[in-house]
Amino acid sequence: MKLGDLGEFGIIDRLSRDLINRPGEVVQGIGDDTAVLNLEGPWWLLFTTDMLVEGVHFSLDYATPAQVGIKTVAVNVSDIAAMGGWPAHGVVSLGLPTRLSVEEVEELYQGIRRAAGEYGLNIVGGDTVMSPERLVINLALLGFVEKGRAVYRSGARVGDLIYVTGGLGKSAAGLYLCRHPDLTIDPGMAAFLKQAHLEPRARLQAGRILSGAGVTAMDDVSDGLAAELREICRASGVGCRVRAEDIPVDYRVRRVAALANYDPLDWAFSGGEDFELVFTVPPDLARGVEEKLAAAGEECRCIGEVIPAEKGMVFELAGGRCVPLEARGYDHFAP
């Protein structure tokens, strides 16, 4: 069978059997943003890894080595943020093609150093090997969260409101601009969107606030809003209804989408790599959540609500007509 026949999530499902031999220490295994492991003391350990491959996650045609380092840290911290915890210690593995110079590899590490400093985490080790063609970089990251405070994908309940932080589609618009440098557009706009793609930021502060404010489920938007909603719905055994009019899409994203002849909502739903947080919250706590985020300078928007599983995933178009929400997101092995 070919990898493309199963897709990324089918492959992971197949691999995920018979891997736990110390069940007593596992609070949450495969299936969430990070593993959650039980320790003595007040905190659970969060453990996650994400790898970036040249040509798949970045291109050195337009990303600087420092930006690749920044992104590597951000995508991993984002998974810790989506559990409601904080990052602590990481190890970095490098597969280096010999065409890179020492200076470029040092620059990569300047990016890692800068981002690690910003999120307050240590890099305490790693591995360095030759890679025949492409630059490969992996971070494995430990974090902590107070026992009982981790937010899983599985906690959404019918009636909860669905929110998303910040705005969606910026990364996809930025990627489009990196690939089409000749597009005529205001340079300030282009710089903003490209930065969103090349130097994403993890919503660590928002994740901490949300895990302390009673949210029921949370995920970071790495594969696109639709894919993350599918994960929450599947893990929680619920459905969802989201309103087109409330999906936060920045005017700059709309501008690039118009020039590129794309539907900006497609970028929001399927573009991915925005690293915003999508979360659910019971209606009686929603006001408090909004106020706490606003007080910390974090934006959020209510985009819909959790409905019974039988109703599926529903997309309410501007004007009120409802259509099924296609959970089309980034799949590494999509045909």
Ligand SMILES: Nc1ncnc2c1ncn2[C@@H]1O[C@H](COP(=O)(O)OP(=O)(O)O)[C@@H](O)[C@H]1O
């Ligand atoms: N090769 C693998 N072996 C075991 N677990 C894996 C493997 N690849 C992914 N996973 C797990 O499958 C789940 C989904 O992975 P992924 O979609 O990459 O999550 P995320 O978007 O949070 O990075 C996660 O819990 C991850 O730890």
Ligand SMILES: Cc1ncc(C[n+]2csc(CCOP(=O)(O)OP(=O)(O)O)c2C)c(N)n1
């Ligand atoms: C050169 C290049 N092509 C395409 C993309 C778009 N892209 C690559 S991976 C990805 C989705 C997220 O990656 P994944 O490794 O699945 O992250 P995870 O869900 O594990 O956090 C997207 C949108 C990109 N960033 N760079």
Ligand SMILES: [Mg+2]
């Ligand atoms: Mg991953």
